Amino acid sequence: MAKQLRVQVWNPAGKHRVVSTKPMPGTRWIGLLTAAGCRVELFPVQVCTENKTILSVEDIRSLIGTQCDGVIGQLTEDWGEELFAALRKAGGHAFSNMAVGYNNVDVDAATRNGISVGNTPGVLTETTAELAAALTLAAARRVVEADDFMRAGKYEGWIPTLFVGNLLKGQTVGVVGAGRIGAAYARMMIEGFKMNLIYYDLYQSTRLENYVTAYGEFLKSRREVPVTWKRATTVEEVLGEADVVSLHPVLDKTTYHLINKERLALMKKEAILVNASRGPVIDEAALVEHLKENPMFRVGLDVFEDEPHMKPGLEKLPNAVVVPHIASASKWTREGMATLAALNVAAKIKGYPVWHDSNNVEPFLDENSTPPLACPSIVNSKALGLRIGGKPESKL
Numbered sequence: 001m002a003k004q005l006r007v008q009v010w011n012p013a014g015k016h017r018v019v020s021t022k023p024m025p026g027t028r029w030i031g032l033l034t035a036a037g038c039r040v041e042l043f044p045v046q047v048c049t050e051n052k053t054i055l056s057v058e059d060i061r062s063l064i065g066t067q068c069d070g071v072i073g074q075l076t077e078d079w080g081e082e083l084f085a086a087l088r089k090a091g092g093h094a095f096s097n098m099a100v101g102y103n104n105v106d107v108d109a110a111t112r113n114g115i116s117v118g119n120t121p122g123v124l125t126e127t128t129a130e131l132a133a134a135l136t137l138a139a140a141r142r143v144v145e146a147d148d149f150m151r152a153g154k155y156e157g158w159i160p161t162l163f164v165g166n167l168l169k170g171q172t173v174g175v176v177g178a179g180r181i182g183a184a185y186a187r188m189m190i191e192g193f194k195m196n197l198i199y200y201d202l203y204q205s206t207r208l209e210n211y212v213t214a215y216g217e218f219l220k221s222r223r224e225v226p227v228t229w230k231r232a233t234t235v236e237e238v239l240g241e242a243d244v245v246s247l248h249p250v251l252d253k254t255t256y257h258l259i260n261k262e263r264l265a266l267m268k269k270e271a272i273l274v275n276a277s278r279g280p281v282i283d284e285a286a287l288v289e290h291l292k293e294n295p296m297f298r299v300g301l302d303v304f305e306d307e308p309h310m311k312p313g314l315e316k317l318p319n320a321v322v323v324p325h326i327a328s329a330s331k332w333t334r335e336g337m338a339t340l341a342a343l344n345v346a347a348k349i350k351g352y353p354v355w356h357d358s359n360n361v362e363p364f365l366d367e368n369s370t371p372p373l374a375c376p377s378i379v380n381s382k383a384l385g386l387r388i389g390g391k392p393e394s395k396l
């Protein structure tokens with residue numbers, strides 16, 4: 001039996017019961033749900049005192065209870081048949097992850113149970129790309145190693161060989177998964193550091209290619225060396241040619257352990273590998289061995305295969321920069337994610353259609369105007385036969 005969980009409640013008299021499995025930043029999301037007539041319940045995680053950061057399936061079943069219209073869940077939770085069946089039985093038909101990635105959700109199980117699955121695209125794009133850029137710089141210029149050295153009182157004066165790293169300008173940046181975040185990261189590295197691009201994706205990114213071409217023309221007009229781009233036909237091509245490789249694909253069967261022992265061996269000895277997508281995209285045990293054998297190879301990791309744990313040995317390696325899945329952690333983005341997740345649930349409960357363009361959710365994020373009457377992004381809208389539409393001006 002799951003122990004009784006303490007919950008906080010807003011708008012207790014609300015007609016529709018919505019549960020959020022974790023507290024989310026800001027208050028706009030609560031206001032939007034209560035304005036839509038929802039009673040909002042959330043499980044307040046006290047990370048240090050209760051050590052209850054990740055809810056089990058059993059915990060979540062107990063939060064859903066016998067009557068629940070919708071749930072806002074988190075990427076740390078396993079949303080499969082058991083939970084969706086429990087939600088359906090409780091009368092619910094709306095779920096949203098507070099994340100753009102939804103590899104923790106069995107979308108087919110949700111569809112079988114008639115439950116919509118929302119996610120939060122777009123609002124994380126630049127924030128996540130910026131953290132990937134930060135990890136790239138930290139790894140290239142050995143920022144964390146040097147910081148540790150200073151704090152340990154080891155600095156005795158400038159020497160020419162101290163913490164020598166990699167220059168990015170003129171080198172090649174490789175992007176695997178050139179979707180929203182991958183393309184934003186590519187633009188940052190190209191414009192910021194004048195790197196050349198090689199990318200691999202299942203689809204061509206004409207927009208990104210045109211952007212790099214135009215920037216190259218601009219540089220030429222200023223008599224500077226132009227940047228270039230190339231679309232690789234295999235991931236191996238990217239790994240062999242790039243000086244920096246950043247991973248931004250979705251996690252699915254095709255990307256699980258995309259970077260493994262054999263593919264790491266194709267990379268340059270002094271290359272930099274960054275992962276701000278999902279941990280299992282890299283075979284982390286193979287990566288630890290590769291880092292041990294190649295001390296000039298460096299990584300920047302935001303995500304881990306067995307999150308929140310690291311594979312043994314990673315914590316001891318100076319050529320790894322590691323941060324705890326914070327790529328989307330800017331105030332604007334996290335509050336925006338909460339808003340989109342809340343609207344995915346509230347608008348579904350109200351029977352509104354699904355927004356026509358999940359790549360442009362900005363109209364939902366403007367705090368000074370009322371959001372469109374639509375669910376911002378529902379990944380199984382087609383399978384459920386949901387209506388597409390949305391009127392920007394009307395109140396929820």
Ligand SMILES: NC(=O)C1=CN([C@@H]2O[C@H](COP(=O)(O)OP(=O)(O)OC[C@H]3O[C@@H](n4cnc5c(N)ncnc54)[C@H](O)[C@@H]3O)[C@@H](O)[C@H]2O)C=CC1
Nearest residue numbers: 101128177178179180181201202249250254276277327328
């Ligand atoms: N570390 C963090 O805090 C964050 C991590 N993410 C992760 O980043 C992922 C990407 O997010 P977005 O860019 O918004 O999604 P997106 O859907 O715009 O881009 C994903 C790209 O991956 C490509 N792709 C799919 N399978 C591939 C394969 N086998 N090989 C190469 N490319 C492949 C797709 O074609 C697409 O272009 C999310 O699914 C999520 O897992 C997203 C936000 C924050």
Ligand SMILES: O=C(O)C(=O)CO
Nearest residue numbers: 098099100101124328
């Ligand atoms: O949105 C996602 O997929 C995340 O990983 C949140 O940071």
